[in-house]
Amino acid sequence: AQSVTQLGSHVSVSEGALVLLRCNYSSSVPPYLFWYVQYPNQGLQLLLKYTSAATLVKGINGFEAEFKKSETSFHLTKPSAHMSDAAEYFCAVSRGGYNKLIFGAGTRLAVHP
Amino acid sequence: DADVTQTPRNRITKTGKRIMLECSQTKGHDRMYWYRQDPGLGLRLIYYSFDVKDINKGEISDGYSVSRQAQAKFSLSLESAIPNQTALYFCATSDSRTGGYTEAFFGQGTRLTVV
Numbered sequence: 001a002q003s004v005t006q007l008g009s010h011v012s013v014s015e016g017a018l019v020l021l022r023c024n025y026s027s028s029v030p031p032y033l034f035w036y037v038q039y040p041n042q043g044l045q046l047l048l049k050y051t052s053a054a055t056l057v058k059g060i061n062g063f064e065a066e067f068k069k070s071e072t073s074f075h076l077t078k079p080s081a082h083m084s085d086a087a088e089y090f091c092a093v094s095r096g097g098y099n100k101l102i103f104g105a106g107t108r109l110a111v112h113p
Numbered sequence: 114d115a116d117v118t119q120t121p122r123n124r125i126t127k128t129g130k131r132i133m134l135e136c137s138q139t140k141g142h143d144r145m146y147w148y149r150q151d152p153g154l155g156l157r158l159i160y161y162s163f164d165v166k167d168i169n170k171g172e173i174s175d176g177y178s179v180s181r182q183a184q185a186k187f188s189l190s191l192e193s194a195i196p197n198q199t200a201l202y203f204c205a206t207s208d209s210r211t212g213g214y215t216e217a218f219f220g221q222g223t224r225l226t227v228v
Contacts, residue, residue: 041221043203043219043221043222044156090156092156098144098161098163099144099217100158100161100171101146103148103155103157
């Protein structure tokens with residue numbers, strides 16, 4: 001069975017600091033992996049996705065993620081945090097022919113001045 | 114206008130009442146989903162549908178039912194609401210025609226409170 005683990009339910013960084021949000025997956029087959037962001041009172045918006053084309057995936061708003069099969073990880077990074085990055089971030093793996101998403105528990109990112 | 118529209122955005126209802134959450138989309142996608150979000154649990158799949166004639170249970174379907182009235186409309190019903198169904202509910206769509214595993218597009222959510 002596929003599952004997703006996000007380490008750290010809350011992460012706090014200073015503005016301008018590196019953002020690192022961790023995601024580990026378990027999957028018996030090559031996975032399709034996604035990062036979504038949820039701003040307050042809004043739905044989920046896709047940040048980036050991995051579909052086996054390239055291990056380093058660039059997304060919107062300066063975010064990127066690297067797929068590491070040996071570590072079963074898909075961590076999300078951004079070199080320099082901005083106040084507008086404060087949100088909740090979800091890692092997800094796609095399962096089955098219906099493209100059902102299995103989500104991690106989420107990581108709430110706080111950015112302070 | 115939003116591509117995936119959920120109504121209502123907020124709802125407070127009493128225990129035992131029947132309630133329907135509605136979702137409509139203008140993206141022309143064939144697949145539609147209902148998810149529930151609870152703090153610390155992420156999003157969990159309630160039901161999903163490939164087309165009008167195809168309805169499938171997700172991991173937490175007990176206490177819920179759905180109706181796919183048209184390709185663009187997918188409603189979620191709570192036949193007899195209970196307090197632990199208080200949550201944020203999301204409708205999502207995806208397109209099987211693009212091949213592979215494409216992303217899902219989400220509505221803005223319905224915050225449901227059962228008192």
